[in-house]
Amino acid sequence: MTSIAYSSINIQSCAQSAPAQPCWFGELTVIVHHMQRHGVLAAIEEQVRFARRRFGHYDVIDFVAVLFGYAISGERTLEAFYEQMTPWASPFMALFGRDRLPARSTLSRFLASLDQAPVEALRTQFLADLLARPLTSEELPGGLWDRQGDHLLVFDVDGTREAARQRALPQTADRPAPVRRLQQLCAPGYTGRKRGEVVRSRTTILQAHTHHWLASFGNPGNGQYRLELRRALTAIETYAQAIHLPPSRLLVRLDGQYGTRAVLTDLGEMRYVTRGKDYHLLDQAEIQARLCLPPDQPFTLPESGMVRTLYDCPNLPLDGGGKRYRIIVATHPAGTTKSRIGITRDGVVYELFFTNLAPTAFTAADVMALYLHRGSFEPALWDEDLEQDPDRWCSHAPWGQEAWQIISQWIWNLRLELGQQLLAEPVRTTEFAPAHQEQAPGSASGYAPATAASSWKAGRFSGKDFARQPDGTLRCPAGASLVLQERRPEANGSLRLVYGASIRNCRPCPLREQCQWEGHATAKPRQVSLLLHPRAIGEEPLLWRDWSRRRSRRACIQLVRYQRLDVAVHPALVPPCDASSGVLSRAQRAHMRLTFHERRARNERTPTAALVRITLFGIPEAFAAFLGLESM
Structure with a gap:
């Protein structure tokens, strides 16, 4: 010394x-x-x-x-x-x-x-441990309360991708074929902004109120997203059964990868909100006719200030199976550069959103806000990468890497549990959207389907005989077109749409006796009015209740670290x-x-x-x- x-x-x-x-x-x-x-x-x-x-x-x-x-x-x-x-x-x-x-x-x-059997057994124990000590409160549970006062539990399903760069190796006849260490683990796929030649995808399930991970499923390349979604739904149903919730009270938020009608059939009775990518649906006559009517309401994104105009299309039969869909079309003017999301037509960007939430419980703006709120899923992934980074390579074998990612999520859940005991923070209540108030005329937050008046005289044509066209006009029984001439707000909040024909078509019409009041002596063209009544919407505010994700978890990490x-x-x-x-x-x-x-x-x-x-x-x-x- x-x-x-x-x-x-x-x-x-x-x-x-x-x-x-x-x-x-x-x-x-x-x-x-x-x-x-x-x-x-x-x-x-x-x-x-x-x-x-x-x-x-x-x-x-x-x-x-x-x-x-x-x-x-x-x-x-x-x-x-x-x-x-x-x-x-x-x-x-x-x-x-x-x-x-x-x-x-x-x-x-x-x-x-490692093979599949022990990893699946480990995954089962991971979910069983979460269900054994759930972070819930009987007096004030977490969840989402809609405008009718019904309780929903929200889950986010999304995938992450880890890109891997491969060393350039000479490939000549006098050398053996190269053997990549990540050959079983990765495959070519979408890398996004990550540098690399091959990727591995990982589908994760997050309970949006307690911020617990429920499962993780990995596959090479872009993964098998439909198979992984079915497994994710099974884990969500197991979670719901443990806390005694029916499938109808579960809400799953998905990104655009799952935004097709084929994928939505896998969701069963669960509620869902997802961005759609079947843009050919915009050519449907029902949607084109709805786009020609006044929009339901505008939606402004607070972070960017972008204003979207929303068109609610409920109860649309888009397939032959009889199942109906609620589609919300959001439009905004196109910018100078090509939009990364949506499709651009005639200087307007169109976005699609699929949901089966009731229009009386969620307005179109509520659905948009609920979908965009899934952006809170990204900070959870960011925190996970900073603290544990489960996507980094721990093994060059698929099941070994899968076991590592399960254990990483297990530690996240344990830190949340211990941090909650350390801080004992109560559940937070956030007004997700204010209560629905009485709307001024012409400013309703949603319209019911247009209705026409009945016939004023037996044997005469009524407004129901004038078919709506995809271009926003009406077609009379004689084949002539009626164009929109006036939008008139009514005192009760309804919106009257007045359509008029051309006098050049009405005077020589052979059916004018059944159409006009004056019959042969008609001097005015035929007019037809449609009424858009305000949709009945629950008066309760949207309430979101959850626990802190970051403070409790980091309190556990920092408790004895120093x-x-x-x-x-x-x-x-x-x-x-x-x-x-x-x-x-x-x-x-x-x-x-x-x-x-x-x-x-x-x-x-x-x-x-x-x-x-x-x-x-x-x-x-x-x-x-x-x-x-x-x-x-």
Whole structure:
């Protein structure tokens, strides 16, 4: 030991190594203790089983422990994680009730050999653990309340893509064909703004009020989005059954990837809001006729100031199956550059939105606001990338990468749970949209389908005999056109549309006896009026109730990250015996196959092993009591 003395300070150095604990070891201790206390690790040991051809010394729980630690640490690579963890391998594995730490190469071989069965079992345990301790409040639950006072639970389904760049390799006749490490994991696909040649997609499901992840499904390239959507809906239904909600009270928000009629048939009784991409529907006669009528209401996006004009088209039969759809068409003037979303026709950008929400509970502007609010899903993905980055490559095998992403989402949910217990924040109530007020004439927030007056005399043509055309005109029984001449607001809030024919068509018309009041002596052209009555809309405001996503989770991360941590490893109570001097059984001598219990016991920490004592500082007493920790 050497020292350097100054007038008021003495600096000493020592050649003996004394590594400091990683800053994340305290949070790891809290989370693993919480999992042990609720039997999560025991359930993984019993339910997630995987029999490899070369079994070795370790079982599934040993590798799951390493992945849990890797997700909590936030280290960018497994190499950096192992460098920090190796001096503390014994206390680390003791937290999980295990003895020795698997090497990096052993972990890599395990992830490469994983197949579907153990990963699906791990996914089942992940969802079961979430349902065992849901973040709900019976007095004031989270959710969305529509204008009729009905409660809905919102889920976001979306995909992320991770791009990978491949090294350029010479391909000549005298060299073997190149073998890519990510060949099974990735495939060519849409990279967006990410640099790379191949991608892997990951479909995620987020509960929009508690901000819990429900599942993650990955596939090479652009993925199998319809298959992944069906699996996501199954996870959502399982979640709803656990909290006793029928499918009709579930609302799924989807992006434009799912905006086709074929995909919407998979949603069953669930409510949905999605951006449509079947722009050929704009050529439908019903939609063209609606676009020629006055719009329902404008919608202004506060962030950009863009004003969209909304046309609500409810109850449209767009297929032969008898199913009807509600389509909202949003238009705005085209800019100088091509719009990235929608289709441009004659200087106007058209956007489509599909939903089955009732027009009496959600106006067209409510549906637009609800869909655009799914932008809050992006900050969740951003936080996930900053803290854990589950899209980074942990394995070059598909099922190994899938297991890593499940465990990453598991840590996110545990941090939310512990953070909520730490801060005990109440549910937040936000007025998503104000209550519907009585509208002034001509400014209704939605119109019912146009109605025409009945015949004023038996045997005469009424307004119902004048068919509406896609170009916005009416066609009389004789084949002539009537054009819109006047829009007249009524006192009750209705809008009267007055259509008129040309006198040149009415005078020689052979059907004027059945059409005009004066008959042959007609001097005025025929006029027909249609009435647009205001749609009956519930008077309740839209209410959104949720919990804080970021504050509670980060409170859990920062609780003991910068606090003192004492780790003491006491010597073993009984010295380990020499296995070579023991007596072998016939099964051991014959190398018979081990049971799953015997496999787990090979690396199990014995009661006589070295005692590990960990002292955490900065834990509030109430939080320590919740965790069942012993206070000093």
